[in-house]
Ligand SMILES: Nc1ncnc2c1ncn2[C@@H]1O[C@H](COP(=O)(O)OP(=O)(O)OP(=O)(O)O)[C@@H](O)[C@H]1O
Ligand SMILES: O=P(O)(O)OC[C@H]1O[C@](O)(CO)[C@@H](O)[C@@H]1O
């Protein structure tokens with residue numbers, strides 16, 4: 434008798450912990466006697482030219498500690514559902530039909546989609562069209578609702594924290610202002626957690642629009658107090674009050690979301706002009722996304738992967754696994770993608786930062 438078959442794919446920006454999730458899916462499904470088809474390059478592998486790899490336990494040995502994804506991923510292509518903040522596009526019907534044909538042709542009974550907000554928006558649309566889908570949340574940005582954490586986030590935070598440690602010694606030696614730009618798209622999770630743990634003096638996040646004069650004031654105040662170096666962490670999506678996001682490519686592409694970036698270079702010029710200090714911008718970029726996952730992200734990836742197989746077993750399609758208050762559970766994918774999870778400006782990390790005199794550039 435043909436055994437039950439499931440598919441798994443990784444989609445959107447890669448992040449540490451994806452391989453741990455893939456291994457858990459393969460091991461948990463294998464114990465149930467199921468076959469696992471890993472689709473290559475996310476949703477792209479589901480349509481012509483269809484690409485997949487049958488995954489056995491031995492194919493996933495030793496990958497828990499490996500960054501990236503053995504299945505490949507993409508954040509541009511034929512499955513664009515998001516082009517800008519709050520803008521959602523419908524997937525064309527012919528694409529959905531092709532996905533269904535592929536799954537039916539291969540005898541696959543369920544598909545596990547490991548993705549961020551954009552990829553799970555596509556997954557939800559496929560589910561609404563009858564594709565049996567279970568979601569697994571991932572992204573370094575930690576911007577998915579209905580889960581406290583996504584794997585990849587703490588690995589990125591760890592990198593930001595260590596980078597600040599290194600940058601502080603050179604900033605102190607030269608009595609400079611360092612402006613360290615970190616990822617996170619429209620949310621400030623990485624900037625807040627990385628900045629606080631790395632001893633930043635100012636943290637600029639999209640949730641708290643800043644004022645240039647307040648940043649300059651903080652730099653001058655520090656100098657007056659005998660602190661000649663200032664560490665500023667800025668989220669790529671941070672912006673001044675009434676200001677625009679800084680984007681790498683002007684305009685929008687039909688096949689990808691806009692790329693944010695460049696705010697640190699702008700701040701470098703403005704802070705120098707306003708304070709006369711030497712300022713250096715450092716963009717941490719994809720160094721935050723590469724490399725090995727932290728132990729937390731490995732464990733979260735495995736807990737999510739194994740739980741996703743459990744949801745398939747229970748036929749709870751349209752659900753996404755989640756982590757809330759220390760427990761693994763399930764929520765509707767629809768609930769997770771309804772709106773971006775932004776930093777609560779009254780959260781303990783912000784309160785702690787304020788209590789310690791760390792500025793958010795608005796006072
Ligand atoms: N095959 C594809 N074709 C087009 N766009 C895609 C495809 N796969 C993923 N995307 C898009 O890539 C972007 C990133 O994916 P997702 O949100 O799942 O990951 P992420 O880790 O949160 O990264 P990001 O911060 O870039 O959103 C989303 O806008 C998503 O719609
Ligand atoms: O890999 P790309 O296309 O540069 O995408 C960068 C974006 O992806 C993310 O790293 C999330 O995966 C965002 O923080 C960032 O804005």
Ligand SMILES: [Mg+2]
Nearest residue numbers: 549550551572
């Ligand atoms: Mg995203």
